[in-house]
Amino acid sequence: EVELVESGGALVQPGGSLRVSCAASGFIFSDHYMDWVRQAPGKGLEWVGRIKHKYNSYHTEYDASVRGRFIISRDDSTNSVYLQMNNLKSADTAIYYCAREHSGDDAFDAWGQGTLVAVSS
Amino acid sequence: SSELTQDPAVSVVLGQTVRITCQGDSLRSYYATWYRQKPGQAPVFVLYGKDKRPSGIPDRFSGSYSGDTTSLTIIGAQAEDEADYYCKSRDSSGNEFVFGGGTRLTVL
16 A cells, blocks of 8 residues: 655744655655645645656756755655755745655655644744 | 636535636646545545546546646536645646645535
């Protein structure tokens, strides 16, 4: 069974940093692009960014709202993907979901349950 | 602002047909994926590609495209279909993803 489990969400002060993690199981992790999606309280879904697999040199792409502040990385040896968030702003307060990309279709075919990041003083 | 536009809310009488639309220039070049999200839950994909349904999604869900608009149609809506629906596709550059603002479907 495909499973994604996020962890590491916390309350952080504005300007601070936080790394959230996503542990994957039940599939060949190294074969898939992985994405992060966030959802602010009571709001819609927002794509954060993604990391491709080794066959595409682990290339990363980001939404303009986080580019230069957030970094996505992965460790295929531990089936994990990470989101390093720097210079956090109140607007970054959200549930952060990791998602698996369905190969070749752009679809996010598996999601974690999310981890809450709250940015407040 | 989102490059994909959805109506914020749509309602349908139980058993009737409802169409949820998503409009954006990038849809002329890229397919969309549709996600359903119920309160307190993670999203689930319900349609992808030209008109593909993942396993476990009933055949009352279908998709279509016309110009810069894609539609999710539910024929014979059920109470369990009540949820928020989001479309997702590529942005105008084709390098990044973008979600529509979401449509809250109410089944009356």
